[in-house]
Structures are given as structure tokens and as C-alpha cells.
Amino acid sequence: MLFNSLDFALFLPIVFIFYWLLNNRLKYQNILILLASYLFYGWWDWRFLSLIIFSTIVDFSIGLALKKTVDLNKRKYLLWSSLFANLGVLAVFKYFNFFIENVSNAFSFFGADWSMSSLNIILPVGISFYTFQTLSYTIDVYRGNLKPTTNIITFATFVSFFPQLVAGPIERATNLLPQFEIKRKFNYEEATDGLRQILWGLFKKIVIADNCALYANYIFENSETLSGSTQLLGALFFTFQIYGDFSGYSDIAIGTARLFGFNLMQNFAFPYFSRDIAEFWRRWHISLSTWFRDYLYIPLGGSRGGTSMKVRNTFIIFIVSGFWHGASWTFIIWGALNAAYFLPLLLAGKNRQNLDIVAKGRLFPHVREGIKIVATFSLTVLAWIFFRAESTPHAISIIADIFSNSLFSTPYYAGLGMAKSTILLVLLFIIIEWLGRENQYAIQKLVKVKSTGLRWCSYSFLIFIIGVYMFTDRSQFIYFDF
Known part of the structure; x- marks a missing residue:
């Protein structure tokens, strides 16, 4: 369902009216939002709802499991299970054909004959956005920054919240999830x-x-x-x-x-x-830029190390950001080009001026x-x-x-x-x-x-x-x- 469509112009006021008729009934408000979100997303293709539900069940279950264990090895195993499940689904739907094509081209370049059939699949709308949103929950629970929720409805509503489901902002669980757990009053x-x-x-x-x-x-x-x-x-x-x-x-x-x-x-x-470019990236797609900063750049060492580490980490975060946008070399080059723009400012210590x-x-x-x-x-x-x-x-x-x-x-x-x-x-x-x-x-x-x-x-x-x-x-x- 498009924001700029007649369907949404009818959908929004109906959901709004019923939502506030349920004022002070938090459980039922969340259920209504969840059903509305599934309808909103399923309007494109109801089959892709299975992917959202899969991510919801996986990360909700892993969150509960993390709550029950303090063993570091088990916690790492659970975290990697979430990463593998979520990024695995993303890789299949978004990047599988890209990898197959480039591996085949590499073999051909060296004179070898290797081919593998590509998948005839449609890219699910918004998969990159809600995948990163649900991953933020698991990572923050693993780090101890967030207590896992025990309410599956609350968590499912957080994952599928229809206003930002398909194109962001990519919300952090630490910010959005608690908002589903407290009563909300209408504010004119x-x-x-x-x-x-x-x-x-x-x-x-x-x-x-x-x-x-x-x-x-x-x-x-x-x-x-x-x-x-x-x-x-x-x-x-x-x-x-x-x-x-x-x-x-x-x-x-x-x-x-x-x-x-x-x-x-x-x-x-x-x-x-x-x-400057550093300021541009603090102001453009802030939810994604800060996501990569907190969950990729800083864990890699950020800008704390020597010059080689700064160069490496800068190119990693920008190239991954480019690759997040699409399975094409043009996006990767776009990311690398922005890294080249950004790096002189970082090395000169002027990236926050x-x-x-x-x-x-x-x-x-x-x-x-x-x-x-x-x-x-x-x-x-x-x-x-x-x-x-x-x-x-x-x-x-x-x-x-x-x-x-x-x-x-x-x-x-x-x-x-x-x-x-x-x-x-x-x-x-x-x-x-x-x-x-x-x-x-x-x-x-x-x-x-x-x-x-x-x-x-x-x-x-x-x-x-x-x-x-x-x-x-x-x-x-x-x-x-x-």
C-alpha cells in the first residue's frame, strides 16, 4: 500500500478512529496496529508476510533465550543464530543472483566453464529495513542494553509497525519497543x-x-x-x-x-x-548511518586505531552501506566513492567540525x-x-x-x-x-x-x-x- 494512494487515504483514518476508540486499552490497541500493519504490508503480496513473521518468531525466541542464560558462549551462539537467520533470508532474496553472476564471470575470466541457475524470485518490499530493525533488538539484548520483552504481540507490532515498515526510519528497539509497552494518550x-x-x-x-x-x-x-x-x-x-x-x-x-x-x-x-561529506552523512538517512556506526563501525574499532585501521573501517562501513542498497557494483562504487570523500576529513581530524x-x-x-x-x-x-x-x-x-x-x-x-x-x-x-x-x-x-x-x-x-x-x-x- 503506497502512502500516496487512495487506498492509504482510506486506510489511515479508519485505523486512526478505531485505534483511539480503544483508548486506555493498550493490549487491544497493539493488536489493532499489528493487524493493520500486516494488512498494510500484505496489500503488495500477502506471501511475504511469512518472512516478517519468521523474523519476528526467531528474534523473539532468541531474546527470551538470552534472558535465561549468562553463559557467554551460549549467548554468542544465540546472537550468531539470529544474524545467520535474518541475514541469510536477506542474502537469498536480495544477493543470491548477484553472487552467482559474479562467481560465474570470475570462472569465465580464468577460462573455466562454471554455471549455476539463478533464482526467479521477487525482492520483498522493505526487507532490508525490517531485517535491520529486528536485528537491533537481538544485538541490544545480547549487549545488555535492553531487557527482552515477553509479550509476542508487543514485539510483533514493533517489527511490523506500518508507518515505517517498508522504508524506515530503521528504529532501534531501545527507542520504539518501550513505546508499545506504555499507555498512549491522544495529544491534539x-x-x-x-x-x-x-x-x-x-x-x-x-x-x-x-x-x-x-x-x-x-x-x-x-x-x-x-x-x-x-x-x-x-x-x-x-x-x-x-x-x-x-x-x-x-x-x-x-x-x-x-x-x-x-x-x-x-x-x-x-x-x-x-x-562537508561528514556532515552530509550525519544528516542523510540518519537511521541507517547510525545503525552501521553502532553495530558495525564501532565494533570493528571505529577510529580508535592507527591510520590503516581507520582507512579499513571507513571503507568497510561505506561499501557495506552501498551494498545494503542493492546487489550491484554501482552501489558498491557509490559507497566506496563516499568513503574516499570522507576519509581525508577523518584522517585530518575534521570530520566533526x-x-x-x-x-x-x-x-x-x-x-x-x-x-x-x-x-x-x-x-x-x-x-x-x-x-x-x-x-x-x-x-x-x-x-x-x-x-x-x-x-x-x-x-x-x-x-x-x-x-x-x-x-x-x-x-x-x-x-x-x-x-x-x-x-x-x-x-x-x-x-x-x-x-x-x-x-x-x-x-x-x-x-x-x-x-x-x-x-x-x-x-x-x-x-x-x-
Whole structure:
């Protein structure tokens, strides 16, 4: 079920009404959310519910077993059982064919004939997200950071919570699970703030991302016939497409959760205003970045060791992050490229120099800040080309064209003239994001506008423009494929 669909527009208010009719009946509220979450996920393909239920049973059982034993060897065995079960399912559905293809190519390179049939399987929606979410539970219980729950309904609801089930934020068990164990009271201010964030998320997805996708898709799919300047424009369209699409989903998810009395972590913090790549990764897909930091980077030694360890760990975490996004060399190269961007800052001890909000309390950044923002944004756009390209040679070809003499020609292809309205919308979007960068989401401070008329004019404009574009080329969210 898509957030930007009529199905969800009917589903959400029905669940909301019945949920609050069960006020002060925690058990039944959780059961309702669990059933609603299974319906929400099963709307795509009910067969994939078996994978969520499998992960739920495995990690719930292992959590109980960890509670009963203090023997270190047994606890390690239980932890590895969870890792093997969860990552094994993920590997089969997401990476099996990739490994088979590359092993076969390796044998062919050395003149050997080896072949193995690939699997004709569909990638389950959101499998990378809920797998990491349930793994956080087992790891935190193993570390002693969390007491295991003895309520299977509570745990199953935590694993399958529908607002963030298929594309995050990837919640930690230490944050979200306890929220299912306490009574929740309806809060009007929180609910209206949630609706406001949902509205902004829909604007990002329907108005910005889906419009940019029209031009990004055409340019990437026909890059061999287009100039470097046009391909650069396509990369820029994709840059705003993926941000509007993914952060838009997160906004809708966080806002929807607030309607039910839950607080999810912020997943995006205006990353395109970052002054270096380290700051970008503190602001982009925060739930995944911090997951890898806490469960992979730090256990590997983090940045505590010598230079060789820092280099190794940096490349591991970024390459694994790239591979998490998809079974393709383009994602791996994207991760490695970001590691190369990040490493000089780490080695120079400058990876944490931009922890504050850029130009906080000021309308405009200083010239030096502006140059840093543009430079960081440019590096990010370059890396996104690998993320979007169909193959590594395709990405290299696009970059080569961008850095050729044709970069200085006027961008053009038949139909590009229609993109002018989208470019204006993107510029408006950038302005609104910049003005709202000190908040959790861009239009959050509208509630503080004293003029009721101005406030409702702003809401009406967003609703109107969302309505204009809602039924044109609607698409699923990009990260459903990951």
C-alpha cells in the first residue's frame, strides 16, 4: 500500500478512529496496529508476510533465550543464530543472483566453464529495513542494553509497525519497543504536527520527486544521445528526486506515527545544506548511518586505531552501506566513492567540525559556508550518478560526457521545455527547506505564524499543488526496491 494512494487515504483514518476508540486499552490497541500493519504490508503480496513473521518468531525466541542464560558462549551462539537467520533470508532474496553472476564471470575470466541457475524470485518490499530493525533488538539484548520483552504481540507490532515498515526510519528497539509497552494518550498538538509533517512529505514525494523523476529517467535512459550539460541536468533532477522521495517517505512515516502517539527518530536533517561529506552523512538517512556506526563501525574499532585501521573501517562501513542498497557494483562504487570523500576529513581530524546548523540565526550563510555547501553538493551529485546509472560503464560514460566540452552547451532534448515548471518548483522547495532548516522538518514553524490567514493559505497552497500533481505519473517510493 503506497502512502500516496487512495487506498492509504482510506486506510489511515479508519485505523486512526478505531485505534483511539480503544483508548486506555493498550493490549487491544497493539493488536489493532499489528493487524493493520500486516494488512498494510500484505496489500503488495500477502506471501511475504511469512518472512516478517519468521523474523519476528526467531528474534523473539532468541531474546527470551538470552534472558535465561549468562553463559557467554551460549549467548554468542544465540546472537550468531539470529544474524545467520535474518541475514541469510536477506542474502537469498536480495544477493543470491548477484553472487552467482559474479562467481560465474570470475570462472569465465580464468577460462573455466562454471554455471549455476539463478533464482526467479521477487525482492520483498522493505526487507532490508525490517531485517535491520529486528536485528537491533537481538544485538541490544545480547549487549545488555535492553531487557527482552515477553509479550509476542508487543514485539510483533514493533517489527511490523506500518508507518515505517517498508522504508524506515530503521528504529532501534531501545527507542520504539518501550513505546508499545506504555499507555498512549491522544495529544491534539502532536497529532496536528503529525498531519503537517505528512503534508510536507506528500509535497516532497508527489510534487518534487515524481516530477523530477520524469526528466531524470528520460535523461539517464537516453544519455548516449545527449550532451554533457543535459546529462548534468539529469543528475541534478535525480539528486532532488531521491531526496524528495526518500525524505518525503520518512516525513509521512514520522507524521503518521505521531497520529498514534509514537515518536520516531528524525531520518533527514536538510543534508543538501551540509558543509562537508561528514556532515552530509550525519544528516542523510540518519537511521541507517547510525545503525552501521553502532553495530558495525564501532565494533570493528571505529577510529580508535592507527591510520590503516581507520582507512579499513571507513571503507568497510561505506561499501557495506552501498551494498545494503542493492546487489550491484554501482552501489558498491557509490559507497566506496563516499568513503574516499570522507576519509581525508577523518584522517585530518575534521570530520566533526560542522556539528551545528549552518548559518544558524542568520538568513544567509557566509561566503565561505556557501562555497563549502556548493562543493559538498557537487560531490554528492557526482556520486548519485553511480547510484542511478544502469551499470558501471553507463555511469562512467555519463561522467565522461559531463566533463567534456559539451558541458558548456545549452541543455536540450525534445520535451525539456516542459521541465521549466519543475525547476521553479525545485527552487521554491530549496527556499522553503532553507528557511525551515532549524526545525525537524521545513514547514514545522508554520504553527508559530501569528496570522491564521497566512498559515492556512500556506496549507491550502500545498494541498492544492499536491492535488494538481497527485494523479499524474504516480510512482512507488524508490527505497521500496532496497
